[in-house]
Amino acid sequence: MNLTELLLGLVALVMAVPTAYLVRLTVEARTRVQAWVTLFLLAMMGEMWVGAIVYARTPSESSAVGALAATGALMAATVALLFVALIRSRASRPASASDRFAGPHALSAWYRALAVAIVLASEGMMAYAFLVATATPTIVGGLGGSAGLVASVVVSPWFVFPMGLEMGIATALLWSRLSAPLRAILPVQAAIMLLTPTAIGSAAWVTASIALGSVGMIAVIVYVMEHIYRHREIPSALGTYLLRILAAYALMMAGLLLWLVDHTPVWLAASIVVEMVVYFWAVLAPEGFRSDERFAWQLRADWTFGLLAAIFVGELFMGAVLDLVLLPGVYGSAFPSLPLAGGAGTILYDALYNAFWFLVVVTGSTWFLAMMGAEMGVLVLLKLRETVSKENKVRLALVMGSYAAFATFFPSYYYSALFPKAPAGTAVPVLGWSMGFGSAPVVPSFFLVIFLTYLIVGSLTILFGRRVVCGVFCTAALMYGGTTFDAMSSFNRTSPSARKYLGSRFSNLYSATTGVTMAALVAVSFLSYFDATGRISVSVLGADPSVFFFSLSFGVLWFLIFVTIPYTGNYNCVTMGWCYTGTIAGAIGRVGLFKLKVRDKGVCKSCTTLDCAKACPVGLVDMPGHFRTKGEFRSSKCCGIGNCVGACPYGNLYVSDVRHWVRRRLGVDDPKNDDVPLPMVHTRPRGSPGSAPSVHAATIVPPRQGAVGRA
Ligand code: SF4
Ligand code: SF4
Structure with a gap:
């Protein structure tokens, strides 16, 4: 790294702080004026890079004048737009109405889109200015023209490092407003942005960044899966965000694979932009993630399918990328x-x-x-x-x-x-x-x-x-x-x-x-x-x-x-x-020794929960009927997962296999799955010890709290 790059790096780092702070001000704007002024300042920060680009491309006295003119014209246009926006926002309300508005979550989609576009354009222009200043070629993977230019800007260190830093700082500044899922995922998003493999041209960095980025994505996927398991109803905003971020990671992994194979970073650049947009879209309206507008994902097959599909596509490409990077000798020519x-x-x-x-x-x-x-x-x-x-x-x-x-x-x-x-x-x-x-x-x-x-x-x-x-x-x-x-x-x-x-x-x-x-x-x-x-x-x-x-x-x-x-x-x-x-x-299992048995058919006859059937992952919903009539159940579809055993609220069910068969042959008491510490049924008529169990006499202990679904 030479002195110019060092200085530019410092400038980029310094720029990240006010940009992140302006993002926070945008979220915390309490009046329309504040909201528009914040946007204006964000735009100004980006516009100054236009002048820098004009000058850096052909440094001369006349280009300096041109740079000043371009910057001045853009700033004047922005000021004019700000005035129009402010006047329109005042005119749209009754004169007596307060200038206060409902809060950041009331920001319209258009406003958010504008804010995201400004941040993106601003970062892009800064990165381009630095690429020009450092005379870095902007033709990548054989791609010239605007696609190659945009891609080379986005995958450059001048874009991804400041952007990752901004995302990290903005997350920290908005921490108190973020819900738990955002607190878990947004820092990882920022880290993954910093770990863009194209940012540093060294094999060690490529390997390390891909490996660490994959760990981050796996952590996000595990967190998402466990979160929806713990929260069967989730806010709609969170549901949308999760689909988007997982789709962005799938695109990112596909883009990485293409980059590794033919050195074309266009799809990777697209995924970086998508990830950044998903991040800011969420960050600009964090209140939506605490909204009462929720849905039960187990009743939304389309949403769950989208989630699984995005995860699988991401994992597929991640697997291919890791194979190529970590085992090039085996998979270098396997695809x-x-x-x-x-x-x-x-x-x-x-x-x-x-x-x-x-x-x-x-x-x-x-x-x-x-x-x-x-x-x-x-x-x-x-x-x-x-x-x-x-x-x-x-x-x-x-x-x-x-x-x-x-x-x-x-x-x-x-x-x-x-x-x-x-x-x-x-x-x-x-x-x-x-x-x-x-x-x-x-x-x-x-x-x-x-x-x-x-x-x-x-x-x-x-x-x-x-x-x-x-x-x-x-x-x-x-x-x-x-x-x-x-x-x-x-x-x-x-x-x-x-x-x-x-x-x-x-x-x-x-x-x-x-x-x-x-x-x-x-x-x-x-x-x-x-x-x-x-x-x-x-x-x-x-x-x-x-x-x-x-x-x-x-x-x-x-x-x-x-x-x-x-x-x-x-x-x-x-x-x-x-x-x-x-x-x-x-x-083979159909003729084997495995079967499900109940201790007392009478308990099943009195049972109204049928929790065993509900817990079966294979959908063997007819098992209670067999328990009631025969006291046991055997099916070639049964995989012996055992959820039913843990789900039975009366501890009435157990798995019988060769161990029980041997014990019976040896005349040793059948243990009847006594490892399940559940409240037992009182199968004898009260006051008549020793009499045979009977359905009418059975007194069923109420189901345990939280027994359902536990194996
Ligand atoms: S949940 Fe238990 S008691 Fe009820 S039918 Fe199933 S095995 Fe029998
Ligand atoms: S062996 Fe059993 S669990 Fe595995 S794929 Fe086949 S049916 Fe499914």
């Missing part, structure tokens, strides 16, 4: 990039090929899975903290351990470290999501792996139920297991589409989906075998048929369906029956 040239058919095929394999590569990549694991793992940890049942605590701990082992450590590190020369297909994780068919072409050497996989998983499933797969080993167990996603089980009952899959019976729709999926699995397995043994030659989108089917199921479809939870319900891979791994596990 497909067929040229979009030739006839329409070729272009369509190449575009489909690129999009499909991009999704598959990223969603199965090291950093995408690690980042998702960190994010969802925190939500599972929070769920674990509020879980009462010891059994479920253990299950949640196993979920986190399984994810860490089978989604990240084993596939990404263990096999390659242990067997660096192992041929593809032999490094298939025996357990985990990529288990069994599709994780490699069906060749004879693969049979042993397949056999071992199904032997181990199948045996465990017979002993402990489908939860071995869908409730522990599968990556989905972590994704669905956290607090917020658990709360999304409500969509299983409120969404018209999800309601079609409620209950343990196999609806026509469910049977059709499962039938097609299983038939496809058989077909692609045979095709793969014949192809691998040289009898036929077949591939789909350039891949072995079974590998393609696996990639489609778990690299694309699963995530697409995941974000549609508000429309298709929670655990939709199970309820809709399209996952072949889950279907196989369900079929």
Whole structure:
């Protein structure tokens, strides 16, 4: 950094303070005059940079005169506009009316838009003036013209550092006015602005800023998810802000990826502007975030879908960016990039090929899975903290351990470290999501792996139920297991589409989906075998048929369906029956030892809460009926998540598996899930000890406070 840059840097830092203070004055304006005058001062601060630009481009005596003239003309025009605005605002009110107005939250959208535009333009002009003064080229990524100019200004240190500083100072100055969510997110927004990778041209900075910025975004996502879990009703202004900021981060990550791949910062620049606008739009009207105008997000499928979609797109690109930056040797050339040239058919095929394999590569990549694991793992940890049942605590701990082992450590590190020369297909994780068919072409050497996989998983499933797969080993167990996603089980009952899959019976729709999926699995397995043994030659989108089917199921479809939870319900891979791994596990579990049992059918007959059914994330709403008639319930759809056990307000429900079976065989008392410290039912008629339980005699202790939804 030379002396000029140092001085300009100091000027930029100094300018950030009054700008942030003027933003605060704008928010705190108590009269229309104050509001307009503040805007006027903001505009003045920007206009002085016009003169600086004129002079800096061609320093001379005549350009100095031109600079003065340009600045003077702009300032005069602004003063004239201010007068017009003030006169109009006075004329629009009765003469006797007070000059005071309702407060900052009464600022119109137009006023806010003007304020944001002025701050943006002002920062842009300052940054451009400094770029010219330091003779920095403004053609970037091969882009010239106005797009290249604007992009190079926005991604420059002269724009992002002062802007990040202003955002931080404005947040501090307005702290007392901010609601809790804004206090949590706005400082991160400012930090992410400061961590723009393009600001400093060093590889270390690019890596560090991307890694730290990603941590910030993950923190925001976790905070947002947990906040909406704790607050089922949120202010409308907050709902809108959350969608916007998450969409801005999705755009930012997409822009970063493009910048890393082809050095074009246009989309990144656009995302920086969007993030800044979202920030100031929120900051200029903080009172709206405390408004009584609220909505229940569990009743707003569209809003929740928007939130999940924005988060997923952001995570997808974040995963790709982290892969490229942190593991360039592995992912440097892993993303497909067929040229979009030739006839329409070729272009369509190449575009489909690129999009499909991009999704598959990223969603199965090291950093995408690690980042998702960190994010969802925190939500599972929070769920674990509020879980009462010891059994479920253990299950949640196993979920986190399984994810860490089978989604990240084993596939990404263990096999390659242990067997660096192992041929593809032999490094298939025996357990985990990529288990069994599709994780490699069906060749004879693969049979042993397949056999071992199904032997181990199948045996465990017979002993402990489908939860071995869908409730522990599968990556989905972590994704669905956290607090917020658990709360999304409500969509299983409120969404018209999800309601079609409620209950343990196999609806026509469910049977059709499962039938097609299983038939496809058989077909692609045979095709793969014949192809691998040289009898036929077949591939789909350039891949072995079974590998393609696996990639489609778990690299694309699963995530697409995941974000549609508000429309298709929670655990939709199970309820809709399209996952072949889950279907196989369900079929094995159906003949196993796992079932749900109640201690007393009479209690269920008297129960009016049916909390067990309400808490079921798979939507098995018919379980109370089975408890009342048979005292137990078994369904191949049941994933053994165990929410129902914790939700039963009478502690009447428990999970029965091989442990109970062995105890019964040995003649040891069945523990009946006595790890749940709940108020018990008095199942005996008062005053007649020893008599058999009866429905009429059962006295039910009132449900515990807050029992619903706790597992
Ligand atoms: S149905 Fe399939 S994707 Fe869903 S939890 Fe079970 S194994 Fe995982
Ligand atoms: S909530 Fe408990 S008592 Fe009520 S039906 Fe379910 S298991 Fe029976």
